[in-house]
Amino acid sequence: xxxxxxxxxxxxxxxxxxxxxxxxxxxxxxxxxxxxxxxxxxxxxxxxxxxxxxxxxxxxxxxxxxxxxxxxxxxxxxxxxxxxxxxxxxxxxxxxxxxxxxxxxxxxxxxxxxxxxxxxxxxxxxxxxxxxxxxxxxxxxxxxxxxxxxxxxxxxxxxxxxxxxxxxxxxxxxxxxxxxxxxxxxxxxxxxxxxxxxxxxxxxxxxxxxxxxxxxxxxxxxxxxxxxxxxxxxxxxxxxxxxxxxxxxxxxxxxxxxxxxxxxxxxxxxxxxxxxxxxxxxxxxxxxxxxxxxxxxxxxxxxxxxxxxxxxxxxxxxxxxxxxxxxxxxxxxxxxxxxxxxxxxxxxxxxxxxxxxxxxxxxxxxxxxxxxxxxxxxxxxxxxxxxxxxxxxxxxxxxxxxxxxxxxxxxxxxxxxxxxxxxxxxxxxxxxxxxxxxxxxxxxxxxxxxx
Numbered sequence: 001x002x003x004x005x006x007x008x009x010x011x012x013x014x015x016x017x018x019x020x021x022x023x024x025x026x027x028x029x030x031x032x033x034x035x036x037x038x039x040x041x042x043x044x045x046x047x048x049x050x051x052x053x054x055x056x057x058x059x060x061x062x063x064x065x066x067x068x069x070x071x072x073x074x075x076x077x078x079x080x081x082x083x084x085x086x087x088x089x090x091x092x093x094x095x096x097x098x099x100x101x102x103x104x105x106x107x108x109x110x111x112x113x114x115x116x117x118x119x120x121x122x123x124x125x126x127x128x129x130x131x132x133x134x135x136x137x138x139x140x141x142x143x144x145x146x147x148x149x150x151x152x153x154x155x156x157x158x159x160x161x162x163x164x165x166x167x168x169x170x171x172x173x174x175x176x177x178x179x180x181x182x183x184x185x186x187x188x189x190x191x192x193x194x195x196x197x198x199x200x201x202x203x204x205x206x207x208x209x210x211x212x213x214x215x216x217x218x219x220x221x222x223x224x225x226x227x228x229x230x231x232x233x234x235x236x237x238x239x240x241x242x243x244x245x246x247x248x249x250x251x252x253x254x255x256x257x258x259x260x261x262x263x264x265x266x267x268x269x270x271x272x273x274x275x276x277x278x279x280x281x282x283x284x285x286x287x288x289x290x291x292x293x294x295x296x297x298x299x300x301x302x303x304x305x306x307x308x309x310x311x312x313x314x315x316x317x318x319x320x321x322x323x324x325x326x327x328x329x330x331x332x333x334x335x336x337x338x339x340x341x342x343x344x345x346x347x348x349x350x351x352x353x354x355x356x357x358x359x360x361x362x363x364x365x366x367x368x369x370x371x372x373x374x375x376x377x378x379x380x381x382x383x384x385x386x387x388x389x390x391x392x393x394x395x396x397x398x399x400x401x402x403x404x405x406x407x408x409x410x411x412x413x414x415x416x417x418x419x420x421x422x423x424x425x426x427x428x429x430x431x432x433x434x435x436x437x438x439x440x441x442x443x444x445x446x447x448x449x450x451x
């Protein structure tokens with residue numbers, strides 16, 4: 001286990017030094033493959049930098065590889081980084097909070113989780129510069145989704161169930177061997193967003209089938225947060241990428257379809273509510289059903305963590321990594337993570353840290369929206385719409401799950417798409433507070449799907 005992880009990290013570092021652009025493609029294609037599926041990933045090893053498990057080793061190795069790529073393109077990296085001031089401010093404040101964090105080990109680990117997607121975004125911006133290279137990067141994202149979907153279907157056919165909730169609900173969500181459904185769904189979200197954006201900009205039957213398969217994979221994981229992220233991400237892409245009734249069809253349909261799914265689908269009903277509620281029970285007394293919404297213990301955990309870490313230090317928090325230091329060192333806490341990145345930020349970096357994170361996310365969305373409105377090619381429009389949908393899905397996923405922890409599965413793909421969207425117009429970029437945006441005459445109206 002340890003030797004294999006070290007070999008993988010050394011391979012990443014070698015590729016980053018020898019062929020930086022190859023490191024970008026390598027990361028997009030294979031970072032999601034669960035090579036540790038039959039290992040005890042929580043087994044701790046003593047290393048020169050302290051006790052680490054294989055996941056932490058891989059994370060630190062990935063961040064170092066990104067830094068090596070950035071250093072080899074330092075001038076370009078500095079030019080790109082200046083467009084992401086709010087994100088830099090957020091990470092900078094988190095680093096400052098190390099000065100009062102209770103654990104340096106968990107603090108640095110959390111900093112690596114936050115840095116990973118950002119460093120990869122800058123590394124990609126430095127290495128990939130031509131339209132052909134951008135298309136290869138987009139194809140790598142799609143390819144990673146195909147690989148995971150094949151592995152998930154193989155696991156289902158072989159009777160391999162990696163869903164820990166299956167014992168309680170009797171139904172296991174879709175997921176590859178050793179990768180739980182939440183992680184699988186998290187990765188398939190940006191893949192599905194890219195597939196939909198590709199279809200809207202260049203309609204093909206094969207792309208439509210891939211979009212449907214990607215969306216079905218997310219829903220097949222049977223994760224409520226992922227389903228909501230898929231719905232909102234698709235809704236915003238359709239709203240910005242189409243016209244007429246199509247831009248409102250999914251949002252309106254969701255208002256009817258999502259409640260109907262919870263009422264009439266026994267599988268989702270089991271996931272949503274405590275007890276053995278029937279469809280008739282929910283229709284007869286909706287208020288009683290809402291009182292039995294299954295939060296999987298999250299609401300009680302959030303109350304406890306906010307009371308312990310946020311209430312004493314609401315402005316600046318209790319220090320980065322403080323929540324995981326507490327949860328991992330106390331078995332009686334009953335959880336390893338907070339299961340809400342917004343609650344985690346409030347606890348660890350307070351109102352200041354959360355505000356900086358929200359400002360960074362808002363600046364990305366604002367810049368990408370302007371970018372999509374002024375696109376002049378299918379590549380530019382596809383990457384911009386996919387980046388918007390993926391970022392929206394990422395932010396929704398943060399609400400009740402651990403998006404920060406899924407660096408290799410979600411973070412580098414969501415922020416990689418932002419970098420691709422910016423670099424798609426590299427020849428005519430201009431300075432913008434959020435992204436490098438070019439102001440050109442708008443394209444003809446987005447395609448009317450009714451034709």
